[in-house]
Amino acid sequence: MGLFMNTYEFILRRLALPVQKIIRSLLIGLPIFLGACGGSSNLNGSAIEPVNTGSALEVPDSGAVSVGAVSSPLPAGWWKGAFMQVYVRAYQDSDGDGKGDLKGLVQRLDYLQDLGVKGLWLLPVTQSSDRDHGYAVKNYRAIESDYGTQADFELLISEAHKRGIGVVVDFVINHSSNQHPLFLNSSSSAMNAQRNYFVWQNPKPSGWQIYGQDPWHASNWANGFYFAGFSNTMPDFNWRAAEVEQFHHDNLRYWLNKGVDGFRFDAVGNLVENSSTAWEVQPENHAIMNKVRQTLMQYNQRYMVCEAPANSGAFAENSSCGSAFAFDLSGSIVGAAKGDVSAIQKLADYYKTRTSNLAPFVSNHDRFAGDRLWNQLQGNVAQYKLAAASYLLLPGTPYIYYGEEIGMAASDTLTGDWALRTPMSWTADARGFSTGSPFRSLSSNIGTQNVAQQLNDAASLHQHYKKLLALRNSQTALSSGTYEGAWSQQKTMGFQRVAGNEKVMVILNFDTANANVSVGSLVPGEVWSALAGSSNGSTVNTAGVMQFSLPAQSFAVLKKN
Ligand SMILES: [Ca+2]
Ligand SMILES: [Ca+2]
Structure with a gap:
């Protein structure tokens, strides 16, 4: 085997580089083809010989890159x-x-x-x-x-x-394609110089289940089993290397x-x-x-x-x-929009105890994170608008x-x-x-x-x-302010966002009926004016309470004068 490979390398290296690449890729592709067609594999103790191509394939995305121009044209905190x-x-x-x-x-x-x-x-x-x-x-x-x-x-x-x-x-x-040159090189032989970029074990470890699947996969042309937590076409990098x-x-x-x-x-x-x-x-x-x-x-x-x-x-x-x-907030936003009292409470409480570096959302490209919001709410536009008002004015x-x-x-x-x-x-x-x-x-x-x-x-x-x-x-308070004074009462909730002297209050009524809301612990005499939504604003009474009437499925955004 070793003698063959040395002779093979000796001959190959005398060919033009493009020709070398073609031959090397054919040698690597052949066992993949055999495996895909149900041919014998290492799992069954087959006779396929490991093909040692060394670090044959060029890795175009490797090589040192140093810090270049560091400036940004965007304003400070643009990501808020x-x-x-x-x-x-x-x-x-x-x-x-x-x-x-x-x-x-x-x-x-x-x-x-x-x-x-x-x-x-x-x-x-x-x-x-x-x-x-x-x-x-x-x-x-x-x-x-x-x-x-x-x-x-x-x-x-x-x-x-x-x-x-x-x-x-x-x-x-976490992972690359199994067609990435680093993986092709790594899997070409247990002796390959790039072997350690990925996670290999031999014999195959037992007792593993990740998201319902065995993450250890046979490589048809190299001794060993590689780890791929998501799909055998996406091998995990070896982050210990x-x-x-x-x-x-x-x-x-x-x-x-x-x-x-x-x-x-x-x-x-x-x-x-x-x-x-x-x-x-x-x-x-x-x-x-x-x-x-x-x-x-x-x-x-x-x-x-x-x-x-x-x-x-x-x-x-x-x-x-x-x-x-x-991820642990999305369900509460959608549940609140539907009028679920416990979801409303969880939503109001969320940023009381968590870092404002958490990024709220209601759905994304992955099914596990939830269906399209339209489908989650079955096209209920009033609920949809409440879900948006709930999370677009939160911290993060x-x-x-x-x-x-x-x-x-x-x-x-x-x-x-x-x-x-x-x-x-x-x-x-x-x-x-x-x-x-x-x-x-x-x-x-x-x-x-x-x-x-x-x-x-x-x-x-x-x-x-x-x-x-x-x-x-x-409103700076809404983009980057702190989260203060959050409360929930049945199907209503509210919170303040505060940045310096700037205070903005958000109040939401998820109920399908009109709600009379009392917000307490405020400074007597303060006047709050409407920025958006269905309230004209109000004045805090001598007991530190401000009272509103909010129509069914509506919200209000107020700013302290
Ligand atoms: Ca991993
Ligand atoms: Ca196109």
Whole structure:
């Protein structure tokens, strides 16, 4: 075996580099093909010989990157405004191939600015082997060809910045594609120089179940089993290896140097696995993410947010990511909108005890986080508007899932995550999205809930979202103030946001009947004026109480004079 490989390498290295690459990729691809066709595998003790290609494949996204220009054109704390989560493939097609792209997104920046968003979170835009959601990254430094070029990406950044909008990209830090050259090299042989970038065991560990599946997978051409917590096509990096940390930090600097304003980090609860019973939110994960945070902090005005559904609060701390999605709040927002008394209480209490670095949202691209809000509320527009008013005025960074602002529904012809990732409903048919044939079927309610129909309708969801974002953007207390004096009484609740002398009060009535509300513990004689909603404001009485009457399913925003 060794003699053969040496001879093979000797001959191969005398060929031109492109020819070498072709032969090497064929040698690597052959066992994959055999495995996929049900051929013999290592699991069955088959006779397939490991092919030692060494570190044969070039790794285009490796190599040192040092800190470049650190400045930012965005104002301090820009990330306290609301974000739009954008799935580029589904947002706007610019060239008629039926797939959204970066140039298309640039065309829609005016729309996003007009709506009032201050940041974009883009699902992965790097080259992937899934050719869809982008989480199977093949090259951390290349833009997905369906989406455009590096120049298109740089145009997006500069055009977004001109509109006061920051751009945050999804960074897949836990795993790569099984087609990433690092994994192909790592799996080529137990002796490969890049073996340690991924997690290998031999024999196969027993007793593991992650999200209902065995995470250890046979590699058909190398001795050993690799760990992949999400899918056998997405092997986990070995975060105990210093070279993995170096690899990712170089790639983070690569994008920071291009002017990106930060990152959304995928699956940070899954970075390090210690045993079959200790594979989620391990202490090492916080240390890893805090080092990442230190790298971001070498630049000005950069922001990061982490996905960690199993323990959002711990990852939001400054000793970890410094910000994380409030997965444990979404259900309370939706429940409150439906008038559930215990959900209303949980919503009112949430930020009393939690860091304001938690980012509220009601749905995203993943089914486990909830259906499209329209589907969760079965198209009840009054409840929908209350859900929006509840979370867009909270502390942290609120995230709107694209199309949520117009009440986009899931597809009724697709299942799972795909139903949540349909082309944006710009017009009543597919033509607003693409002049070609869309890559995926449309939202079920595109005929009645679309941007064209809502832009000039004062009562529309779009106008409701726009007013709420204008409020958040115009009041420092609402964007970055503290969370004070929260209360709930049956189907009503309220809270204050306070920044210095600026005090703004939000009161919500989730009931389908009129409510008389008394807010106590206020300063006698204070006058509160209406900023928005269905109250004219009031004066605090000598007992420190202010009384309101709020119509059914309405809210009011008041400011202390
Ligand atoms: Ca396109
Ligand atoms: Ca992992």
